Amino acid sequence: MEPFDSIVCVGQTTWEGDFQKAVVQLMCEFSVRHRVLYVDYQHTYKDLLMGVAGQRGVPVRTMMRLSSQLVKKPGKKGSEVYVWHPPTMLPINWLSPERHDRLITWNVNRLVKSLRSVLRQLGMKRPLIINGMNPVFGLPMLHQLNEAGTIYYCFDEISIARWMNRHGGRYEDEYLRRVNAVVTTSETLLQTKALRQPNAFCVKNGVNFELFYQARQLAENRPPQKPVVGYLGTADNRINVDIVEHCVREMSDVTFQFIGEIKEPTLTERLSRYPNVVFTPPHQPTDLPPLLARLSAAMIPFVCNEHTYTIYPLKINEYLAAGLPVVSTPFSILDDFAGVVEMASSPEVFVQALRRALADQSPERIAQRVDMARNNSWEQRSHEFEAIFRQLILQHS
Structure with a gap:
């Protein structure tokens, strides 16, 4: 990889949203020391039609070019990130491999043509491309932007992820072989991706420490009045509903609060009848x-399977930054949290662990949890990532 004058991130997620996104947090941190352009989610004509009909929350005005496609967003420490919304794409993910592969060229050419114009406008002549879990666009985009190099940022197992597994796995295999390096967010992902790309590194998910530490400060001023166990984020098929329901039933004196979108119907079907369960809709991160601050403890009751085994969850450090005791199932390699996060693999053991967590409120233990999260901040993770940049450039020189 050669020296670069800017960073261009091709994302698979929108910049905006109701939850913290690893790639967005990293770009904000990078913008303190680099010029950064984020290529936003590639919306399709189907998205546009559904948005016009009011059936989907998409940036209709931007997609119809009634508002600027290139905007500035705040980064960190007064920095800014350029966020560019690409042209509207053909909806092809549902197609067979043969038809999809013919039409992806049209989509990519449309994106690259406009992106080159944006790069000229911004004076980004030799960018480093960071591909955020989007090999379907990444593979045909290789060597089209005068890039200094390309890093594949992999934060999920694409062959299992519902939103990318139809075509993503086919593209990822070849993409891994042709990029300069891959950076994963978990040790388990590192093990699999290193089989195809020798320049493989792991930079685990971090936390927006300043934001989530605010919860600890609020709790110090107004401690929770009753025991509440919380779950933050999307509740989907990763949740072990059997464990959660057993805890809810056996701990009727404790409120269980789910904060975020519920995508697993079984969860609401089985838990809605309990008076000590509260469902809170998604909120903006801020x-x-x-x-x-109203929680007494937090949980990560994931099922243990091949998908969750690849996860390093964002929420674990968010909980800790808030000073909360955490109970989790042993769904992945989480050795970093030994002695701080308690693991429980069965419903009965999970109840016992939650009882201990609710009592684990000493100032020393709270400080231990907060310090661990502080050391796992996105600022720290960005420095780990930049060390990889330097290593790759040295390999080339």
Whole structure:
């Protein structure tokens, strides 16, 4: 990889949203020391039609070019990130491999043509491309932007992820072989991706420490009045509903609060009848600290399977930054949290662990949890990532 004058991130997620996104947090940190352009989610004509009909929350005005496609967003420490919304794409993910592969070229050419114009406008002549879990676009985009190099940022197992597994796995295999390096967010992902790309590194998910530490400060001023165990984020098929329901039933004196979108119907079907379960809709990240300040403990009751085994969850450090005791199932390699996060693999053991967590409120233990999260901040993770940049450039020189 050669020296670069800017960073261009091709994302698979929108910049905006109701939850913290690893790639967005990293770009904000990078913008302190680099010029950064984020290529936003590639919306399709289907998205546009559904948006016009009011059936989907998409940036209709931007997609119809009634508002600027290139905007500035705040980064960190007064920095800014350029966020560019690409042209509207053909909806092809549902197609067979043969038809999809013919039409992806049209989509990519449309994106690259406009992106080159944006790069000229911004004076980004030799960018480093960071591909955020989007090999379907990444593979045909290789060597089209005068890039100094390309790093694949992999934060999920693409062959299992519902939103990318139809075509993503086919593209990822070849993409891994042709990029300069891959950076994963978990040790388990590192093990699998290193089989195809020798320049493989792990930079685990971090936390927006300043934001989530606000919850600890609020709780110190107004401690929770009753025991509340919380779950933050999307509740989907990763949740072990059997464990959660057993805890809810056996701990009727404790409120269980789910903060975020519920995508697993079984969860609401089985838990809605319990008076000690509360479902709170998604909130913007900046609105989360007051909610977390009311919690007494937090949980990550994931099922243990091949998908969750690849995960390093964002929420674990968010909980710790708030000073909360955490109980989790042993769904992945989480050795970093030994002695701080308690693991429980069965419903009965999970109940016992939650009882201990609710009592684990000493100032020393709270400080231990907060310090661990502080050391796992996104600022720290960005420095780990930049060390990889330097290593790759040295390999080339």
